Amino acid sequence: MKESTIMKIHYGTALASVGLVAVHILMRLTTGFADSLSYENVLANYQSVPYVIMLELILILLAVHGFNGLRVILLELKQGRVYEKAVSYGSMVGMIVLIGYGSRTIIMTNMGMT
Amino acid sequence: MTEDEHREGIKGMANPGRYGIERIAYLLMRLTGLGLLGYFIAHVYETSNILRGRMGWDDFLAMTQTTEGHIFLALVIGMCVFHTGNGIRIMLGHGGVGVGNPARPDYPYQPASQNYRQKIGIYSSIVLAAVAMMYGMAVMFGE
């Protein structure tokens, strides 16, 4: 993939996640911070399909943005064909693992498998 | 990076002291980005405790809903707000917005790209981050 395409994705995920993360944080202020973190309230959030979709989107957007940022920092620290390939593929693996693990939590909780 | 290229290394990348607020913003962007990535990974892991039922979730809350946890979260809020605000400034700059216009240079050769718009953007991000941290702490400690 061309570097310009990767960076457009980086910028796009950043912009898209700003609003969604703001909503995610504001949800914690609706019923009082401590109450919003109670087991029942969190479980109720996970039962709401729009909220679950939002969570999944945040997960994917931030995983892509974060791991690409890490990839950029690591690429600048050291150079070499083998190292650069390891960093690029390692970032992708990290991204996929995090999305997979987070999606597991979201889907299982939404399905009531707690 | 080879020794004989006389590169500064990480010390050079992480030394913000010589080139003004824009270089400090560059360093803070990196630090907040790494910090937020670390927090995000931990957050995804910790919130998976919901799958362990009420007891698992309450154990997780007992660990995080503490004074130290709240201070840590306030720092995360600050990092998030700075990274977002400065990120928007940088994205606009990357498109050529707010970096001035080309002109025939004249002594003392002040660079137009390091203009007041960029400085306002950086300082605003820092101030907004501080305000967000204070609001966050007011919410968390106020209950």
Add this chain to the structure above:
Amino acid sequence: MAQVSSIADEQASTPLSSPKSIVLRISKFNPKLDESSKFMEFTVPYQKWTTVLEAILDVKKHFDHSVAVRYSCRQATCGSCGMMINGKPKLACFTKISELDSDVVTVEPMNNFPVIRDLTVGFEKLFEKHQKIQPYLIRDDSELESDEREFLQSPQEVEQYIQFANCIKCGLCNSACPTMATDSSFVGPQALAQAYRYVADSRDKGKDTRLNIIDESHGIWRCHFAGSCSQVCPKGVDPAMGIQFLRGYLLGFRS
């Protein structure tokens, strides 16, 4: 180990009626003989107008003839005398000692360039990266036919790129760049600014060629707009501005 020397009365180039003097610390390093660099200190008198280069040449004349320093025009035109002066890359001929506001002036070779000896560094990589971006007008009809005339440009068209054409290849921007501090493959602010110089030139038709060259993992995308290159540029080129404009083409902000 530092060695402090003072200029004897009869040898001083600067009249010793001037009460002001500074300690000039010069980094000495011969990669073929020394394991690491060391500083040698010299007390040098100066006037309000004395430049760092003049102080170094004073030391060379009176104390240590072996100080290796590159210089030529003495008027910030050739770009030869770039070095670290009190921790910042500057042209020695363009920096007055009185402006530094310090009793101690430390001069070292520019960062991110291989050291040849003492204050002299190698420019091969800078020239290599400069050549990579094809720093010349690219167009199919560059060979003039007998009935053709010169390519016309309006003053407004010249204003778009003339600032970036002021580059004297001194390398201060590459020395200040935080990415260059760790990334040996990065093209660098000098080459990127020159790429924009030609892309912005209305006579040039090689925009797509150059954009393809810099659109790589160690190309334009490793610039993060820290702006240090523009802070240190002695000719007002403002490489950071050129690089962001160039990136605008790749992001679709400009066409």
